[in-house]
Amino acid sequence: MPEPIIKVENLVKKYGQLVAVDNISFNVNQGEIFGFLGPNGAGKTTTINILCTLARPTAGKATLNGFDVVHQQNQVRHSIGLVFQDSSLDDRLTGLHNLRFHAMVYNVPAPARNERIEQVLNMVDLWDKRNKFVRTYSGGMKRRLELARGLLHYPKVLFLDEPTLGLDPQTRNHIWEYVLELRKREGTTVFLTTHYMDEAEKASRIAIIDQGKLVAMDTPAKLKRMVGQDIITVRTDDNTKAAEEIKSRYQTAVRKDGDQLSFNVDNGEEFLPVFIKESGIKIASISLRRPTLEDVFLKLTGREIREEEVGDSIKEHLRQRGGGRMPH
Amino acid sequence: MNNLIGVYTIWYRDILRFWYDKARMLSALLFPVFFLFIFGSGLQRSIGPMGGGVDFIQFMYPGIIGMSVLMGSFMSGVSVVWDREFGFLKEVLVAPISRISVALGRTLGAATVATIQGIMILVLAPVIKVSLSIWIVLALLPLMFLLAASMGSLGILLASRIKSTEAFQAIMQMLMFPMIFLSGVFFPMQDLPGWMSFIVKINPASYGVAAIRGLVLGSPPDSPFTIYLFGHAMTIWENVIVMAAFGFIMVILAMWSFGRQE
Ligand SMILES: Nc1ncnc2c1ncn2[C@@H]1O[C@H](COP(=O)(O)OP(=O)(O)O)[C@@H](O)[C@H]1O
Numbered sequence: 136m137p138e139p140i141i142k143v144e145n146l147v148k149k150y151g152q153l154v155a156v157d158n159i160s161f162n163v164n165q166g167e168i169f170g171f172l173g174p175n176g177a178g179k180t181t182t183i184n185i186l187c188t189l190a191r192p193t194a195g196k197a198t199l200n201g202f203d204v205v206h207q208q209n210q211v212r213h214s215i216g217l218v219f220q221d222s223s224l225d226d227r228l229t230g231l232h233n234l235r236f237h238a239m240v241y242n243v244p245a246p247a248r249n250e251r252i253e254q255v256l257n258m259v260d261l262w263d264k265r266n267k268f269v270r271t272y273s274g275g276m277k278r279r280l281e282l283a284r285g286l287l288h289y290p291k292v293l294f295l296d297e298p299t300l301g302l303d304p305q306t307r308n309h310i311w312e313y314v315l316e317l318r319k320r321e322g323t324t325v326f327l328t329t330h331y332m333d334e335a336e337k338a339s340r341i342a343i344i345d346q347g348k349l350v351a352m353d354t355p356a357k358l359k360r361m362v363g364q365d366i367i368t369v370r371t372d373d374n375t376k377a378a379e380e381i382k383s384r385y386q387t388a389v390r391k392d393g394d395q396l397s398f399n400v401d402n403g404e405e406f407l408p409v410f411i412k413e414s415g416i417k418i419a420s421i422s423l424r425r426p427t428l429e430d431v432f433l434k435l436t437g438r439e440i441r442e443e444e445v446g447d448s449i450k451e452h453l454r455q456r457g458g459g460r461m462p463h
Numbered sequence: 464m465n466n467l468i469g470v471y472t473i474w475y476r477d478i479l480r481f482w483y484d485k486a487r488m489l490s491a492l493l494f495p496v497f498f499l500f501i502f503g504s505g506l507q508r509s510i511g512p513m514g515g516g517v518d519f520i521q522f523m524y525p526g527i528i529g530m531s532v533l534m535g536s537f538m539s540g541v542s543v544v545w546d547r548e549f550g551f552l553k554e555v556l557v558a559p560i561s562r563i564s565v566a567l568g569r570t571l572g573a574a575t576v577a578t579i580q581g582i583m584i585l586v587l588a589p590v591i592k593v594s595l596s597i598w599i600v601l602a603l604l605p606l607m608f609l610l611a612a613s614m615g616s617l618g619i620l621l622a623s624r625i626k627s628t629e630a631f632q633a634i635m636q637m638l639m640f641p642m643i644f645l646s647g648v649f650f651p652m653q654d655l656p657g658w659m660s661f662i663v664k665i666n667p668a669s670y671g672v673a674a675i676r677g678l679v680l681g682s683p684p685d686s687p688f689t690i691y692l693f694g695h696a697m698t699i700w701e702n703v704i705v706m707a708a709f710g711f712i713m714v715i716l717a718m719w720s721f722g723r724q725e
Pocket residue numbers: 150153154155173174175176177178179180181182455
């Protein structure tokens with residue numbers, strides 16, 4: 136087994152009173168897609184900022200490609216490519232200018248420069264638009280250009296911080312095709328943060344972070360096996376009574392979810408007909424599904440990963456002003 | 464080596480941005496011209512000759528050159544804050560080049576753009592009936608560049624400390640306008656009220672403007688435009704030295720401060 140490409144040991148980042156990253160440790164292996172999953176404000180971006188030398192850790196240690204992120208910043212920077220959560224393009228210049236700038240500061244050798252720029256622009260289907268000013272690009276085009284730029288210097292590790300946030304499903308799929316293709320071709324390690332579950336499924340391993348703490352880390356399949364059972368959701372005429380009944384008859388915990396109840400069982404397909412026959416209460420609706428990463432998260436933290444897109448930042452803002460987790 | 468390429472790339476981007484920003488170019492030309500002709504023509508008659516054989520417009524002209532250089536370089540300082548606002552600063556800060564070369568590239572870019580803006584005003588010389596020999600023009604170039612580099616790095620210094628665009632703009636305005644208006648652009652140095660004379664003398668921009676004026680209009684020892692420091696009449700070279708010392712400190716501070724930011 137080769138050395139892990141990223142090693143994080145007891146990393147802490149505080150902003151004043153707020154502990155954004157709370158003593159986390161993990162490794163990322165060469166060539167894997169490592170998913171960093173957690174709700175807004177969990178500390179994902181902060182962790183990335185530390186790993187890419189934009190922020191200094193308050194305590195702890197991290198190395199990337201064998202280089203210390205505090206003491207060997209230049210080497211670390213050479214080893215990484217980034218697609219930030221928020222745009223970091225110069226929109227007063229053209230797409231081509233942006234890539235040239237990048238190629239030069241990353242010291243891409245002059246003979247290879249134009250060829251590579253053409254290659255990455257073709258990959259994200261922006262070659263035809265290369266001479267247009269970035270401010271005229273759509274949100275999806277900008278994100279694709281950033282992706283192309285992040286790949287231009289053949290980084291060892293590509294950081295994707297919520298790379299598809301706010302994009303339409305078609306563009307999201309598109310971007311994923313590029314990333315997966317790249318990984319196959321170049322063996323690039325991908326460090327991905329997201330709060331989309333379907334994207335996290337693409338990862339080889341997932342770390343779940345909540346309120347700055349690492350709460351689980353494993354392959355998606357194993358994480359889901361942790362929840363283990365299938366999930367039954369029912370709506371009945373009398374949920375309180377139904378909950379009592381389910382609890383006593385099947386010895387399983389019942390969760391209230393709006394006007395629905397959900398609980399876990401083994402082998403849901405066989406359970407369902409039996410349950411409907413046995414149930415003393417009138418069932419209005421019932422459904423069965425396999426556990427998802429969402430359920431893993433729910434089980435681990437007791438909360439849902441919120442998947443809202445619009446208004447995220449506003450809520451985030453309110454949450455912070457409310458002092459969410461400031462220790463008083 | 465890589466850092467040298469970094470400085471060049473950052474500089475080149477500033478030039479490109481200026482080139483594509485035709486509105487900025489136009490305003491860099493129109494604003495000073497507006498001052499020169501509206502103020503100049505309006506006040507010319509009531510003010511009369513300024514001494515030293517020049518009229519008010521001719522007197523103001525070198526000041527206006529200085530003003531456009533000052534404004535141009537200040538504006539480039541602002542663009543560091545814009546880069547932060549629009550995210551591009553992250554791309555720069557995470558690039559494998561030192562922060563110092565980023566700050567240096569920025570300073571040189573700001574100075575180059577501002578010098579170009581100054582040159583645009585030089586073209587007006589014949590209209591103002593100021594004769595500029597090629598030697599004077601050649602001497603003006605490094606002088607404008609020096610003035611611009613000092614002010615540009617002051618802008619970058621502030622931009623690396625003050626994170627919000629609003630606050631930065633407020634401070635820029637509080638700093639830039641007094642610096643321009645109290646640098647002797649619009650009035651000679653003599654017979655000012657005491658407080659004003661004091662501010663003019665501690666304003667580093669005054670020495671840049673005085674040096675430019677000395678070059679453009681000639682500087683006989685008894686010229687009414689001379690700055691007197693403790694009774695001593697400052698020569699062009701002495702003005703340049705004050706400017707250079709200020710510029711040097713500013714560049715160092717800007718590099719240091721830019722290098723420290725997260
Ligand atoms: N520069 C900063 N100053 C103060 N607090 C910050 C800063 N950056 C992030 N935080 C706080 O740290 C926490 C983690 O933020 P972040 O890492 O951006 O979360 P995520 O990317 O998982 O949504 C949040 O509560 C956020 O408000």
